[in-house]
Every structure is written in structure tokens, then in C-alpha cells.
Amino acid sequence: RKSSHAKYPPGKTGWPIVGEMWELAVGGKPEDFIKERMRKYSPDVFQTSLFGANLAVFCGVSGNKFLFSNENKCVTSWWPRSVLRVLSFPEAVKQSPKDKSIELRSFLPEFLKPESLQHYIPVMDSMAQEHLEAYWSPLKQVKVFPLAKTYTFALACRLFISIKDPKNVNGFSIPFNDIGNGLFSVPVNFPGTAFNRAIRGSKVIHEEILSLIRQRKTELLENKDSEAIDLLSRILIASNKNGRTVDDKEIASNILGFLVASHDSTSILVTFVLNYLADHPHIYEKVLKEQMEIARTKAEGELLNWEDTKRMKYSWCVACEAMRLAPPALGTFREATQDFTYKGFTIPKGWKTHWNVYSTHKDPKYFPEPERFNPSRFEGDGPAPYTFVPFGGGPRICPGREYARLEVLVFMHNVVKKFKWEKVNPGEEILYTPTPTLANGLQIHLQHHKKW
Numbered sequence: 330r331k332s333s334h335a336k337y338p339p340g341k342t343g344w345p346i347v348g349e350m351w352e353l354a355v356g357g358k359p360e361d362f363i364k365e366r367m368r369k370y371s372p373d374v375f376q377t378s379l380f381g382a383n384l385a386v387f388c389g390v391s392g393n394k395f396l397f398s399n400e401n402k403c404v405t406s407w408w409p410r411s412v413l414r415v416l417s418f419p420e421a422v423k424q425s426p427k428d429k430s431i432e433l434r435s436f437l438p439e440f441l442k443p444e445s446l447q448h449y450i451p452v453m454d455s456m457a458q459e460h461l462e463a464y465w466s467p468l469k470q471v472k473v474f475p476l477a478k479t480y481t482f483a484l485a486c487r488l489f490i491s492i493k494d495p496k497n498v499n500g501f502s503i504p505f506n507d508i509g510n511g512l513f514s515v516p517v518n519f520p521g522t523a524f525n526r527a528i529r530g531s532k533v534i535h536e537e538i539l540s541l542i543r544q545r546k547t548e549l550l551e552n553k554d555s556e557a558i559d560l561l562s563r564i565l566i567a568s569n570k571n572g573r574t575v576d577d578k579e580i581a582s583n584i585l586g587f588l589v590a591s592h593d594s595t596s597i598l599v600t601f602v603l604n605y606l607a608d609h610p611h612i613y614e615k616v617l618k619e620q621m622e623i624a625r626t627k628a629e630g631e632l633l634n635w636e637d638t639k640r641m642k643y644s645w646c647v648a649c650e651a652m653r654l655a656p657p658a659l660g661t662f663r664e665a666t667q668d669f670t671y672k673g674f675t676i677p678k679g680w681k682t683h684w685n686v687y688s689t690h691k692d693p694k695y696f697p698e699p700e701r702f703n704p705s706r707f708e709g710d711g712p713a714p715y716t717f718v719p720f721g722g723g724p725r726i727c728p729g730r731e732y733a734r735l736e737v738l739v740f741m742h743n744v745v746k747k748f749k750w751e752k753v754n755p756g757e758e759i760l761y762t763p764t765p766t767l768a769n770g771l772q773i774h775l776q777h778h779k780k781w
């Protein structure tokens with residue numbers, strides 16, 4: 330809905346349906362895509378077409394601040410059609426995106442509050458130990474990205490839905506990868522497209538989760554459930570308490586949403602932390618020192634706890650710096666709920682907007698020598714507000730960020746305690762799909778530490 334008097338953000342929308350996806354995800358780096366358009370059109374807001382929709386991209390600190398702090402005032406959360414289609418049952422796609430994201434969020438606080446998270450730390454620790462013992466220790470060389478996925482997925486299956494048997498987890502992981510690869514794809518549903526594979530993967534996992542829900546309901550009714558703290562039981566109990574019957578399919582879609590939201594993002598983070606530690610041996614030594622100070626206070630077999638993770642301050646700076654340079658999530662979307670003006674440009678009601686990590690993460694004004702890996706930027710007060718936004722911001726900020734923090738810190742503790750590593754190919758290229766990944770999944774040589 331455009332009016333002839335209004336001044337709309339400059340830019341071009343590219344080809345129908347495909348829009349400028351090629352330029353973003355195949356032709357180059359998303360960072361260059363954003364920067365070029367900020368230079369060419371406006372440093373504040375420009376138009377493009379991505380993920381099957383026309384978008385106004387809000388840039389810089391002001392753009393981030395505007396979208397994050399105007400939630401439910403003049404913008405609201407919005408997801409591209411590809412995301413909704415892949416994460417829902419076909420009949421649920423009609424449901425408004427707004428309702429959908431409220432549902433997603435409302436179940437999480439109980440599961441992700443600090444009191445609950447504390448219980449997950451020893452589980453994360455013992456699973457990281459078992460994972461490294463099984464998949465890394467016997468080898469001299471490993472590929473980090475697929476292994477990081479195995480670890481983070483097994484952990485999510487265990488904590489969210491209490492699936493412990495590795496055979497079941499592995500059965501989930503192939504359709505699951507298809508979902509991840511097609512989530513932000515061009516929504517063209519022909520055999521052979523990423524979108525098509527993702528929809529088929531989603532159907533398989535939905536069915537699996539549905540049968541799990543039915544089984545769990547019976548267990549809960551019979552009071553047999555000993556895993557009452559997992560996310561699935563919490564959702565089932567909560568949906569029963571509110572006096573409204575939540576459809577099993579809706580619950581299955583929510584569970585799938587959480588698994589998807591936590592899967593690629595945390596495994597990308599783990600991979601890039603290891604990548605940068607290989608590139609910077611002196612930073613590796615500082616992380617090792619911090620982690621060994623904690624390890625030395627533990628008795629044989631004693632697992633990590635909340636207090637220990639609070640002491641992993643430098644390690645967290647390293648993880649943040651990895652997320653600044655290689656952000657696991659590109660940014661998300663909002664929809665205008667009314668006409669408004671931003672920096673002199675009209676944004677009509679119904680327009681979709683996008684904020685993107687790359688509009689600030691490498692701005693030398695906020696991050697001097699932006700290409701340099703320097704974790705100490707996160708010490709003290711850290712970066713200025715709205716400049717470092719790997720988890721988004723405002724009321725819609727990622728509800729899983731504390732979980733992700735604990736997961737990566739516990740993994741770092743265990744991996745540096747056991748190994749030092751070098752890249753097999755020091756020049757291994759970073760590719761963007763549009764999320765960052767390493768061309769060969771980050772192949773490293775492992776050097777086992779001698780006994781401490």
C-alpha cells in the first residue's frame with residue numbers, strides 16, 4: 330500500500346520471489362550486502378527483497394534501537410513464510426505469525442529461568458565429557474561443525490524432550506538438518522529445492538514428536554513421569570492448567586521450533602570459538618588458564634555447577650567476540666502495525682522490516698580494528714548499547730541466550746582441558762549460507778594434553 334506523497338526508503342527489490350537472495354547468500358558475504366546498500370542508499374534504512382518478502386532494512390545503532398524498543402508500539406514480530414511453513418503443520422500456517430510467536434515464547438520462561446538452568450549444568454558437563462570421550466579422544470583429526478551439531482542436538486533432545494538413546498537422536502538429526510537448511514530459503518516448493526526438503530523433514534519430526542507427546546501424556550496421567558523437569562512435560566502441564574486445550578500438533582510445532590532455534594545457532598558458535606582459538610594460541614592459553622583454575626578446585630568426578638560458570642568470564646568474552654565476527658543468527662523481522670515515519674522515510678502499516686547484525690558488528694566507530702579478534706573488547710563495560718546484538722534485543726530478545734551461554738562455556742571447559750588443536754588447512758574459507766560456516770566444517774588436528 331503506497332501513497333504518491335510519501336517518501337519511501339531507497340533501494341531495489343530484485344527478482345520476483347527470489348528478490349536479492351542471490352546477492353545475499355550466494356553471490357557474496359551478507360556483510361558486504363548490507364554495507365554496500367547502506368553506502369549506496371542510506372545508512373539508516375533501505376529497501377530490498379529477501380526470504381520471499383519485501384523488507385525495509387533498519388541499520389545502525391538507531392535502527393536496532395528503534396525496532397527493539399518499539400515492539401508492540403508500532404512494530405511486532407514477523408517471520409517469513411518459509412519459516413512458518415517449515416515449522417508448522419500445513420493447516421496451522423493460516424494462523425497469524427503474531428499469535429505463533431507469542432505461543433513460542435510463553436512456554437519458555439519456566440524452562441529457561443536461572444533456577445532451572447542451574448540443573449542443566451551438570452547434565453551439560455557429563456554429556457560434553459561423554460561426547461569428547463566417544464567422538465574426539467580416539468582420533469588425531471576431527472571435523473568440528475558436524476560434531477558440534479551432534480553434541481548440541483543430543484543435549485537439546487535430552488533436556489527438552491528427555492530422549493537419551495543416541496540411536497533415536499541420530500535418527501532425528503538427518504531430517505533435522507534439512508529443516509535448518511531450508512528454513513530461510515526461497516519458498517519454492519518443488520522436489521529438489523531446500524524448501525521442499527525442509528518441509529519433508531518437518532513432517533517426519535512432527536510425527537515423531539507427536540507420538541512422544543501421546544506417550545508422555547499417558548505417563549503424566551499415570552503419574553509415571555520421572556523426567557518432570559523437561560520442556561515437554563512443562564508445556565503439557567501448563568497447557569492443561571490454563572483451562573484451554575492446546576492441540577497436540579500445536580505443541581509439536583512449538584517443540585520443533587525450540588529444537589530448531591537452539592540447533593544451528595549453538596553449533597555455529599561452538600565451531601567458531603574453536604576456529605578462533607586455533608588462530609590465536611595466546612588467547613587459547615588464557616582460556617586454558619581460566620578453565621584450569623576452575624578444574625583444579627574440583628574433586629575427581631565432580632561436575633561443574635553454576636558458581637563455576639560465573640568464573641568463566643574471559644571464556645565468555647571469547648565466545649562474544651566469536652559471535653561478533655561470525656554471528657550465528659543474521660537478524661530477524663518485524664511488521665509495522667501502523668504507518669510511521671523513520672528518519673524522514675514513510676513506513677506504511679503492514680510493511681515488513683529487518684534488522685541485521687552486520688550493520689553494527691564491524692563498525693570501527695564501536696569496534697576499533699573491527700577485523701581483529703580481540704576478546705578484551707568485552708571486558709569492563711563492553712560495547713555500547715545496540716551495537717553488539719547477536720541475540721536481538723527488546724522484549725523479543727532470544728529467550729535461549731543464557732542456555733546458549735552455559736552450553737558453550739561448559740563445552741569450552743571440557744575441550745581445552747583435554748586438547749590443544751591446529752587447523753588442518755589454516756586458510757579454510759568462511760562461507761555464508763547466509764549464516765557463517767567453514768568450507769570443510771573446520772578440520773583440526775588434535776593434540777592430547779599430557780595428564781595434568
Ligand code: HEM
Pocket residue numbers: 406430431433434586587590591592594595598656657658660661662718719720721722723725726727728729730732733
Ligand atoms: C548462540 C546461540 C543463539 C543465538 C545467536 C540466538 C539468536 C537469536 C536471535 C537473534 C533471535 C531473534 C531475537 C529478536 O528478534 O530480537 C532469537 C530468537 C529466539 N531464540 Fe535464539 N539464539 C541462540 C540460541 C537459542 C537457544 C539455545 C534457544 C532455546 C533454548 C533459542 C530459542 C529462541 C526462540 C524460541 C526465539 C524466538 C523468540 C520469539 O519469537 O520471541 N535460541 N534467537
